[in-house]
Amino acid sequence: MTVERTEARRFPVGLLLVAAPVLLVAVFVLLPAIAAIVSTLRPDAAGWSFSAYARFFGDRLSTGNLLFTLVSTLVTSSALLLLCLPIALYLRFSSGRLPTFVQSVAVFPLFVPGIIVGYALIRFMGPNGTIQTVLHAIGINGFRSPYLTPVGTVIGLVWEGIPLTLLILLSGLAQVPDAAIEAARDVGAGGLRILTGIILPLIRNSLTVAFSLSFLGVFGAFTMPYLLGPASPEMMGVFMQRTFSELQDPLQAQTQAVMCFLFCAVVGVIYVRSVARSRRKSA
Amino acid sequence: MINRRQFLATSAALAAATALPVSRAFAATKLDIFTDSDANISDWLSNIVKPAFEAAHPEYEVNVVIARNGGLDQVAQRALAALNAKADPQIDFAEQYDPNLPKGGIEAGLWVRFDDKLVPNFAHVNKAAIQSPYSMPYRGSQVLLAYDSAKVPADSVPKTWDALVAWIKANPGQFIYNRPDKGGSGKNFVVRAIHEANDRDPALFTASNFTKEEGDKRLTPAWALLNDLAPSLYEKGSYAAGNTAALQMLSNGVVSMVPIWSDMVLQGLDQGVVPETIKLVQLQDLALAGGFSASVVPTIAAHKDGALAFADFLLTEPMQTSVLNDLGGFPGVDWSVLPTALREKYAAVIPASIPTYPEGDWSTALNDGWYRNVAPNITRG
Structure with a gap:
C-alpha cells in the first residue's frame, strides 16, 4: 500500500523533471524537422510529390556529394578508432607521469575552436607549411600538401574527433577487469590474444558508441571541409549551406538535409540500441 | 577630511568643467549620418571624416549611426513613410544605400537627385562609377x-x-x-x-x-x-x-x-x-x-543642406586621398583630380x-x- 502511494507520488515529479527538456526538444528540434520533411514532400500547394527527391537523385552533383560525404565519414570514423584504440590501451595499462601527459595532449583538441584548428592546419600541412619545410630541410622533396584535397578534410576531422573517441574508449576500457587479463596471462595468452579474445569483446559497446558518435559528428561537419576540403566534391554540410544561401534554393537544401538525416538516423538507431544494451547489462 | 557631499560636488564641478570645451559656443546642428557598412568604414567615418568635417564646418555636428544587418532598409522604409506623412525622416545621409530601394522611392521623390549645383564636387565623380543619379559614389x-x-x-x-x-x-x-x-x-x-x-x-x-x-x-x-x-x-x-x-x-x-x-x-x-x-x-x-559604394540623401531630410555639405566634403581631395590611404579603397572621384604623386603610386591599378x-x-x-x-x-x- 505504502509502496504504491510513493510510486504514484514520484511519478508526476519525474515526468515534470523531464518535461522541460522534452518540450524543448519537441518544439525546437522535432517540430521544425517534421515541418522540413513535410515541406520537401509538398513542394507547392498542388499536393504531395516526390519531385524534390527525384531532382536530388537525378542530379549527379548531389548524389556524388552524398556518396563523397558517406565515404569521407566512414574513413574518418574508422581512422579515429584505429588511432585512438592504441592510445587508449596505452593509457589504460600504464601509469605514471607520461600517460597523464599523453592524455592531456590527446584531449587538448577539445578546447580549441574548429576554425582556429583549420587555419593552424593550413599553416602546418599546407603548401610551404611546417611539414614541407622540415621535410625539405632533411632532403625530402616532392611533398604534396593534402590542403584542398579530400585527405585534408579527413585529417582535420580526425584531429577534431580524437578527444571524444578517446574518452569513450577509455571509459569502456576502465570496465575491463584486471583480473580477467591476469588470468589469461597466467595461462600463457600473448598480447594479441588478450586484445582480440578478451578486451575487444568486452569493449564492443564502447567501440560502437564511439564509432556512431563520430559518424554523426562528421557527417554534418562544416568548418573543416569548408576550410580544408576541395571545391568538388563537397561534403553535405558545405553543399547544403551553399544551396541555401548562394543558390537561394531552400527546397533543395531541405531535401539534402533530409537525406543526411536518413543516413544519420540509421547510425542513430545503432547507437541507441547499443546504449540500451549496456543499460540492460548494468541493470 | 573631505566628506561625501563635498566630494560629489567637487567631482560634478570637475566633470562639468571638462565637458565645457566640448559643447560649442553656439549650438551646432546635428547631422544623422547612417551606415550599415563594416566596422572599418564606420570607424573611418567616426575617427577621420567626423573630426575633419566638423573642423571645416563648425556649424554642424556629425552623429554616426550604425544600422547594420538590414537596419538601413528599415530606416529607408521609415523615410518613405515620413515622405508620405510629411514628417521628419530622422535621417540626413546614408553612407551607402541602393537608391532603387525601397520600391517606388525614386518615383515618389524620396532621394535627392545629385548634380554639381547641389554638390559642386559631384562634377569630379568618376563617370564610370555612376550607376544612378540618385546616389553619389564616393569609394570603390x-x-x-x-x-x-x-x-x-x-x-x-x-x-x-x-x-x-x-x-x-x-x-x-x-x-x-x-x-x-x-x-x-x-x-x-x-x-x-x-x-x-x-x-x-x-x-x-x-x-x-x-x-x-x-x-x-x-x-x-x-x-x-x-x-x-x-x-x-x-x-x-x-x-x-x-x-x-x-x-x-x-x-x-x-x-x-x-x-x-x-x-x-x-x-x-x-x-x-x-x-x-x-x-x-x-x-x-x-x-x-x-x-562602388554610393551615398543617398532623402529630399525631406531635416538638415538637407548639411547633408549635401557632408556629401560634397566626402568628395574633397583630403577625404578621397584618405579613402585610398586609410581604407585601401578606390576613390569615387576621377583619378585625374587627385595629386600626381598618388596617381603615380597607383598607376598600375588605375582601371580603364x-x-x-x-x-x-x-x-x-x-x-x-x-x-x-x-x-x-x-x-x-
Missing part, C-alpha cells in the same frame, strides 16, 4: 591581379586576358583563384571570364534580363575558358576557399599570382601582412569587375573601366554553373 573596390615581383619579371606581367591565359599556361601551378561563392576576388575573376566569352561587353548582363536560355548561352562558353585553365592552376585545379586563403598563398610564396580585392591587398601591404614584393596590375583590355556584374539571378547562375562545370574538372594524378 575592384578586383585586380596581385603578383610576386620577385618571381614574375616586370616584362612578363600580363596586361590583357590573352596574356594572362598565356602566362598561366606557361607557369603551371602558379595561379589560383578562390571559389566564386566564397569571396568576390574569385567571383570577379570568373566574371571576367564570362565577359571575355561575351565580346567583353558587361552591358549584356543586367539585373532584369536573366532567363534560363540566355544564361546557358552566355555562361557555357565561359566554363570552357575556365576549364581550359584548370590543368595549369595550382595543383591542377584547386580553388582556394576564400579571399584571405588565396592572398595567404600568394604571401607565402606558394603561388605567384592571384586575383584579389584592391582594398584587401592595399590594406595588407600597408600593415605589412603582405610582403612588399607583391605588386598589383589591372587588365587593360577589360578590367576585372568591381563596385570598371565593369560590374549584376547580383541576383545572374550571380546564382554563375555560382551553380561554376560548381557543376568547372570545379569537378580536376586532373589530379
